[in-house]
Amino acid sequence: MKKYSNSNFWGLLLAFPFIFFYVLFLLYPTIYTLLFSFTDSPLIGWGKWVGLENYFKLLNDKLFLKSLKNTFVFVFWTVVPNTLIGLMCAMMINRLKNPYIAAFLLACFFIPHILPVTVVTQVWSWMLSKQYGIIQEFLEFLGYAKIAFFKKKQFAMPAVAIVTIWWTVGFNILLFIAGLKSINPEIYEASDLDGANSWAKFRYITWPLIWPITALVLTLQLIFQLKIFDQMYLLTAGGPFNSTLVVLQLVYKQGFQMNRGGYASAIAMVLFLIIIVVSIMQYYVLRDKEKDK
Amino acid sequence: MKNKIISFFAGIVISIYSFGASAVTEVVWWDFLGGGDGVRMKQMIDNFNEAHPDIQINATTLEWGVPFYTKVQTSAAVGEQPDIMTYHLSRFPLAVPTGVLRPISAEELASVGITADRFFPANWEAANFGGATHGVPLDIHANVMYFNAEVLGEAGLLDENGHPTLLDGVDNFMNGLAKLDEMMEFPIGFASDNGGMIWRWWYSILNMMEGDFVDGSSICPGDKCEKSLQILIDLVEKGYMPSNVDYQSAKGMFISGESAIHINGVWEVPTMVDLMRNNELGFKFGVVDMPQVGPKMATWSDSHAFAIPHSDKNPISDEKLEAVLKVMGWMSDNSLFWGTAGHIPANTEVVDSVFYKNMQPNSTYANIGENMVVDPFLPIAGVASPTYDAFSNYIAPAVNGELSAEEAIQMMRDDLEALM
Amino acid sequence: MTKKITISWTVLTILSLIVALIFMFPLYWAAVTSLKQETEVIDPNWSIFPRILSLAAYLDVLTKSAIGTWYINSIATSIGITLLVILISMPCGYALSQIDFVGRKIILLAVVVSIMVPGTALVIALFVLISDFNMINTWSGVILPQVLSPVCVIVYKQFFDQVPKELREASIIDGATEFQILIKVYMPLNWGITTALALVTFIGAWNNFFWPFIMTTKAEMFTVPVAITSVSDAYGIFLARDMAVAILAALPVTAFFLIFQKRVTQAIMLTSGIKG
Numbered sequence: 005m006k007k008y009s010n011s012n013f014w015g016l017l018l019a020f021p022f023i024f025f026y027v028l029f030l031l032y033p034t035i036y037t038l039l040f041s042f043t044d045s046p047l048i049g050w051g052k053w054v055g056l057e058n059y060f061k062l063l064n065d066k067l068f069l070k071s072l073k074n075t076f077v078f079v080f081w082t083v084v085p086n087t088l089i090g091l092m093c094a095m096m097i098n099r100l101k102n103p104y105i106a107a108f109l110l111a112c113f114f115i116p117h118i119l120p121v122t123v124v125t126q127v128w129s130w131m132l133s134k135q136y137g138i139i140q141e142f143l144e145f146l147g148y149a150k151i152a153f154f155k156k157k158q159f160a161m162p163a164v165a166i167v168t169i170w171w172t173v174g175f176n177i178l179l180f181i182a183g184l185k186s187i188n189p190e191i192y193e194a195s196d197l198d199g200a201n202s203w204a205k206f207r208y209i210t211w212p213l214i215w216p217i218t219a220l221v222l223t224l225q226l227i228f229q230l231k232i233f234d235q236m237y238l239l240t241a242g243g244p245f246n247s248t249l250v251v252l253q254l255v256y257k258q259g260f261q262m263n264r265g266g267y268a269s270a271i272a273m274v275l276f277l278i279i280i281v282v283s284i285m286q287y288y289v290l291r292d293k294e295k296d297k
Numbered sequence: 298m299k300n301k302i303i304s305f306f307a308g309i310v311i312s313i314y315s316f317g318a319s320a321v322t323e324v325v326w327w328d329f330l331g332g333g334d335g336v337r338m339k340q341m342i343d344n345f346n347e348a349h350p351d352i353q354i355n356a357t358t359l360e361w362g363v364p365f366y367t368k369v370q371t372s373a374a375v376g377e378q379p380d381i382m383t384y385h386l387s388r389f390p391l392a393v394p395t396g397v398l399r400p401i402s403a404e405e406l407a408s409v410g411i412t413a414d415r416f417f418p419a420n421w422e423a424a425n426f427g428g429a430t431h432g433v434p435l436d437i438h439a440n441v442m443y444f445n446a447e448v449l450g451e452a453g454l455l456d457e458n459g460h461p462t463l464l465d466g467v468d469n470f471m472n473g474l475a476k477l478d479e480m481m482e483f484p485i486g487f488a489s490d491n492g493g494m495i496w497r498w499w500y501s502i503l504n505m506m507e508g509d510f511v512d513g514s515s516i517c518p519g520d521k522c523e524k525s526l527q528i529l530i531d532l533v534e535k536g537y538m539p540s541n542v543d544y545q546s547a548k549g550m551f552i553s554g555e556s557a558i559h560i561n562g563v564w565e566v567p568t569m570v571d572l573m574r575n576n577e578l579g580f581k582f583g584v585v586d587m588p589q590v591g592p593k594m595a596t597w598s599d600s601h602a603f604a605i606p607h608s609d610k611n612p613i614s615d616e617k618l619e620a621v622l623k624v625m626g627w628m629s630d631n632s633l634f635w636g637t638a639g640h641i642p643a644n645t646e647v648v649d650s651v652f653y654k655n656m657q658p659n660s661t662y663a664n665i666g667e668n669m670v671v672d673p674f675l676p677i678a679g680v681a682s683p684t685y686d687a688f689s690n691y692i693a694p695a696v697n698g699e700l701s702a703e704e705a706i707q708m709m710r711d712d713l714e715a716l717m
Numbered sequence: 718m719t720k721k722i723t724i725s726w727t728v729l730t731i732l733s734l735i736v737a738l739i740f741m742f743p744l745y746w747a748a749v750t751s752l753k754q755e756t757e758v759i760d761p762n763w764s765i766f767p768r769i770l771s772l773a774a775y776l777d778v779l780t781k782s783a784i785g786t787w788y789i790n791s792i793a794t795s796i797g798i799t800l801l802v803i804l805i806s807m808p809c810g811y812a813l814s815q816i817d818f819v820g821r822k823i824i825l826l827a828v829v830v831s832i833m834v835p836g837t838a839l840v841i842a843l844f845v846l847i848s849d850f851n852m853i854n855t856w857s858g859v860i861l862p863q864v865l866s867p868v869c870v871i872v873y874k875q876f877f878d879q880v881p882k883e884l885r886e887a888s889i890i891d892g893a894t895e896f897q898i899l900i901k902v903y904m905p906l907n908w909g910i911t912t913a914l915a916l917v918t919f920i921g922a923w924n925n926f927f928w929p930f931i932m933t934t935k936a937e938m939f940t941v942p943v944a945i946t947s948v949s950d951a952y953g954i955f956l957a958r959d960m961a962v963a964i965l966a967a968l969p970v971t972a973f974f975l976i977f978q979k980r981v982t983q984a985i986m987l988t989s990g991i992k993g
Contacts, residue, residue: 014895015818022809023824025865030831033842040841048374048610048845096733105730111978112737115744118974118981119967120924120942126963127747130956134490135546136759138746152541155490157699170743175985182986224989231837234926238946244694245708252837259841260931261367263374263395269841276838283833325935357936360947372934375848379935545955549759 037276041269047259051266058270068271070246071254074161078232078250081165082172083225089169090176090221091214095206097177098184110181114174121171125238128167129154154240157247164239164248168229176221183217184210223286230279251275322620324354327369328383329361330601333567337638344634345627352620362493366681369606373397376611381621384432386423386600387672388679393427399607400429405618409626420643423671424602432604433625435632436640438563439598439669440497441662442588446581448557452476460585467528467590474537477557485538485558486550489529489696492689493680494544497597498560498587499525499692504670505591511673514717516710526695526702528590533696540697554579560587566639566658584658586668598669599680600643603628677716687712751775751960758956774961783937784944784965791923791940791969794859798922799915801864807911810873811899815885825874831867837927844931858932859940863922868988869914876910877903913984916977923970941966 041058045051062068093113100106116124132139134152143151153163187210195205233252236242242249242257251271259268330338335358342354357379359365366388372378384392392398406412411433413421420434442464449455454463454473463473477484488494503510508521517523532538542550551559552572559565563584572578587596603625605613613621628635632642633652636659642648654660672678679685687709695705750758751774753767778784812818813825836843843862844853852858880903888898904911929940930947939947945962974981 010895011816012818015812015816015821018808018812018816018895018899019818019824021805022828022865022870025805025861026827026831029843029846029862029865030834030836030839033839033846034834036842036845037839046374047371047841048848093736096729096736100730100733101726102730105734107978109733109737110982111975112741114982115741115971115974118920118924118970120970121926122942122946123963123967126945126959127743130750130960131743131746133546134541134543135549136956138763141763152490152697155541155694155697157694170740175989178982178985179989220989227833227835231835233837241689243690244699245690252840255838255840259844260371261363263370265841265845272838272841276835279835279838280833287833359936364947368934372853375853375934376851377854377934553759 034276037269037272040266041273043266044264045266045269046263047265047268054266058267061267062270062274067246067249068251068254071249071251071271072274074246074248075230075232075250077161078165078236078248079226079229081162082168082229083222085165086169086173086176086225087218087221090173091180091218093173094177094180094184095210098181110174110177113177116171117174119171121234122238124167124171125235128170129239132163155244157244160240160244160248164235167239168232168235171235172225172228176225179217179221180214183214187213219289223282223289226282227279227286230275230282321351321353322616324352324381324617324620324624325379326354326356326381326624327365327379328356328358329365330358330383331361332564333571334564334638337567337635341628341631341634344631345624348627349623352623354624362685363681370395370397373606373608374610376608378606378608378611380605380613380617381603381624382606383435384602384604385680386420386432386434386602388682389423389426389431389602390674391676391679391682393431394676396609397606398431399605399613400431401433401605401622403430405622406430406433406625409622411626411629415629415646416643417645419671420600423600423674426674432602433629434643435601435603435628436635436638436643437598437600437669438640439596439662440501440560440587441563441566441584441596442586443551443559443561443565443569444583444585445551445554445557446583448477448480448554448580452480452557459583461583464585464588470588470590471531471535471537474532474535474558478535478537481555481557483537483539483550483556485532485560486542486547486556487532487538487560488542488544488547489533489538490541490693491544491547492685492687492693494547494561495529495692495696496685496688497562499529499688500670500672501587501595501597502528502590504595504597505589505593507591507593510678511675514714516713516717517706522706523702526692526706529696530698530702533698552578563639563641563659563662567637570637570658584662586662594668595670596668598671601640602643677713683713683716684709747960748964751957751964753957755955755957771957774957775965777955777958778961778965782944782962784941784962786937787939787941787944790856790859790929790938791942793856794929794940795919795922797856797860798863799919801860802866802869802918803911803915805864806866806869806914807873807904808899810870811877811895811903813870814874814877815898815903816895828867828870831865832871836862836865840927840931847932852932854933854935854938856938859929859938862928862932863925866918869918872910872914872987873907876907880906909980909983910987912977913980913987916973916981917984917988920970920973920981 042053042055043051044054044058097106097109097113100109131137132153134140134150134155140150143149151159153159191209191213192205195209200208231252232250233256236248236250237253237256240248242253252275255268255272255275258264258271326342328338339356342356346352346354359368369378369382384398389398416424416434417437420437424430424432424434442461444461446455446459449461452473454461454476456462461473463470474484487498500510502525503521506521506525508525509518510516510522512518533540538556547559548561548565548568550556552569566584569578569582573582586594605618605621607613629644632644633647633650636642636647636653636656639659641659642653647653672684677683691700691705691708694700695702700708749765749767752770752772754769754771754773757768809828813821813828847853847858847861850858852861884902885898888902893901924942926942929943933939933943936944936947945966
């Protein structure tokens with residue numbers, strides 16, 4: 005890097021807009037949220053300093069613990085299936101010889117991903133509607149009774165998970181296809197000569213070589229799904245009996261509905277820390293994989 | 298410093314600042330009125346705007362219930378509240394202590410002819426929760442039973458006056474439903490997934506059974522709450538009404554003739570009347586009091602009122618206040634038309650008028666006034682309150698067979714008692 | 718042998734097409750529903766294609782709702798976000814890539830760390846901040862929480878790293894300032910990246926539900942995705958109309974994607990950490 009005479013001036017000047025927004029919309033809100041979480045403030049305005057009281061209250065707040073559990077259950081229902089389905093679809097598309105059909109299929113799988121979440125929830129509310137949903141006709145055809153998917157405890161969470169997978173799997177497919185394309189075809193040709201069957205090829209060639217992408221997809225999904233709010237708020241609103249209440253929704257409920265800004269901030273801080281920890285784990289997983297190469 | 302930041306942003310970010318000065322006072326209006334209510338209120342707003350060239354109401358309809366009241370609260374906190382809004386009287390005990398409702402003085406009200414003697418005493422008292430007038434009641438609305446006169450007649454469930462005979466006592470009601478059940482899959486179309494709808498029916502039943510919802514700081518003392526809930530659970534279990542039906546579908550079941558009975562508020566009267574007028578309803582319908590399933594008659598009721606949201610950050614200007622008061626006065630004087638939305642106008646002069654007395658089918662359920670019960674006057678009750686929340690969260694699943702009556706009431710009790 | 722392979726390829730192709738069609742069915746069903754009459758929508762004898770094609774639901778939405786205003790809000794905020802993200806991220810990426818200045822290492826670390834920070838967890842503080850700026854219910858209020866994109870900075874940095882050093886040195890000898898080098902050399906060389914990043918930023922901004930939902934309380938300031946689930950002015954049963962609104966909300970981004978498919982997919986891979 006050649007040093008330019010005014011490099012300090014230009015470097016700071018060009019980085020300034022980003023730094024400015026960084027401080028204002030990231031650093032400041034983070035500190036604010038942390039300080040706010042030590043108070044009994046309403047949504048707007050500062051309340052009394054209560055130290056760690058909010059955090060102690062959290063430990064005994066059944067609803068908070070439930071929302072934490074629900075968030076992880078949702079993550080379980082989405083992250084792994086979403087990654088596996090993504091890989092399967094990617095392998096399917098990758099095998100097609102006709103490039104136009106492959107492009108068409110990729111577009112089909114990807115289109116839901118670029119839709120606004122409210123469109124996705126509207127469409128699926130209609131698909132799964134208890135009275136008029138087309139899925140209900142299908143269930144009746146199979147001899148089952150109608151199911152109120154978003155109202156039944158055993159169905160609500162999986163139903164939101166399925167909607168989420170439908171919405172986001174295109175993204176994973178895209179990443180996996182990129183990964184699969186980067187595998188040298190000669191490796192497969194060599195294994196053909198060795199007489200390897202399809203499973204062996206997948207197990208000993210594709211899977212290990214695609215692993216960095218899989219790890220990437222898994223961790224991106226993990227971070228993304230931990231922040232679940234939109235679909236849950238729009239489809240189940242946390243019910244039935246709080247079985248789908250997630251952390252971010254509890255933040256919204258406490259902060260905006262119950263006007264408890266301080267307590268909501270404490271909940272938000274916990275979520276914040278969880279995501280940071282997961283991200284650090286992601287960093288190390290991916291870094292170790294880079295080294296393996 | 299803050300000003301500098303603001304001007305900096307104004308410089309770099311495209312922003313919208315419309316509405317310059319003009320002679321017409323704009324009144325920003327929020328309501329939650331959908332369905333037939335919404336259509337009629339729009340008509341009234343148009344009429345008002347036409348009659349008042351100097352005031353222009355700019356109305357927005359937001360989603361009823363929690364989304365509406367959350368937006369109101371958040372907006373008032375940041376000074377972005379509307380000038381006037383509809384508000385449920387049942388929510389006043391929750392709202393008044395938070396300061397979100399601006400008290401309206403007697404002089405201010407008198408300036409547009411609003412005085413206490415023009416309203417039902419209980420109604421006016423509710424609007425004065427907390428020792429000051431916090432809103433002007435527009436109507437009283439209650440739960441009623443809609444019925445398909447043809448099907449009930451066929452089942453032999455109408456007397457010689459065309460009045461349903463299955464309304465007296467729980468056994469009588471169940472027997473009547475059993476007869477209807479032979480003729481159709483689900484005799485009752487009811488929004489069984491809707492916590493608010495369940496609250497209204499359940500609270501009526503609880504009062505019919507002479508039970509209490511609150512006693513001191515304990516929720517649901519005794520076992521009347523469980524017993525009332527059990528009736529609704531039985532209706533679903535016996536297949537008299539389907540589980541997990543949403544509001545629109547429940548109404549649709551009645552309109553399409555799939556169900557002969559529909560339990561809902563009086564606000565759906567205009568929907569039925571309009572359908573009948575356009576020959577889109579394939580049968581004759583009637584509206585009567587709720588089936589009495591306990592020793593006493595009781596019907597849940599609530600009121601829509603007009604209120605002025607208050608914000609410390611941005612209190613209403615004198616000019617706007619004057620316009621808003623005019624709106625309130627005009628709406629009250631002209632609430633006869635609101636009566637065509639099924640509601641009972643809160644203005645007694647309107648109710649006593651000949652025009653209202655001749656209004657059909659409203660006059661057929663005019664006697665519900667005697668049996669009305671309102672939500673408990675507590676901060677935990679009312680529309681979009683913790684009680685409504687608990688009803689969506691626990692009681693609705695119980696009605697739909699997910700929890701037992703005891704489990705659901707206990708869960709609700711735990712939640713609500715923690716807030717007392 | 719060859720014949721067997723041909724058959725299995727055909728089977729595979731047909732199978733995958735079937736899977737894709739099932740996958741697309743919800744969207745097809747939404748579109749078909751929006752073109753039905755409301756009475757047909759709730760008719761138990763459903764049909765896979767409208768018996769009578771009807772635009773009534775669309776007319777209803779276009780004439781009776783404020784969808785025009787919501788479109789304007791969506792377009793304005795999405796363009797605002799896209800422009801700001803590019804204008805903020807590119808110079809920073811350039812500085813981090815090409816200039817050796819005080820604090821460069823710290824800033825780079827800060828950028829990388831911030832990729833991990835979940836903005837939505839800061840919702841309370843950001844709401845209060847925007848409210849202090851009196852920007853609730855303004856386009857700025859919707860835009861500002863979404864302009865920080867550390868990933869874009871990193872992508873720009875990576876691409877600027879790959880530009881041959883000779884170009885920069887030649888410009889310096891010609892007496893160009895850093896700003897001129899960025900505008901005249903680095904930016905034109907990386908138009909593709911800028912387009913790609915702008916496209917995904919735009920789509921992301923158009924689709925965002927959370928921030929406009931939090932930062933607007935007035936219906937006339939809602940963006941399309943927020944409005945379609947928050948505003949009701951319904952009369953009777955309105956399922957076809959709901960679907961018509963959903964289709965109208967989805968149309969711009971879908972068209973965008975179909976036109977710029979390659980660029981969009983490239984950008985998505987870039988921003989998620991796969992070098993394209």
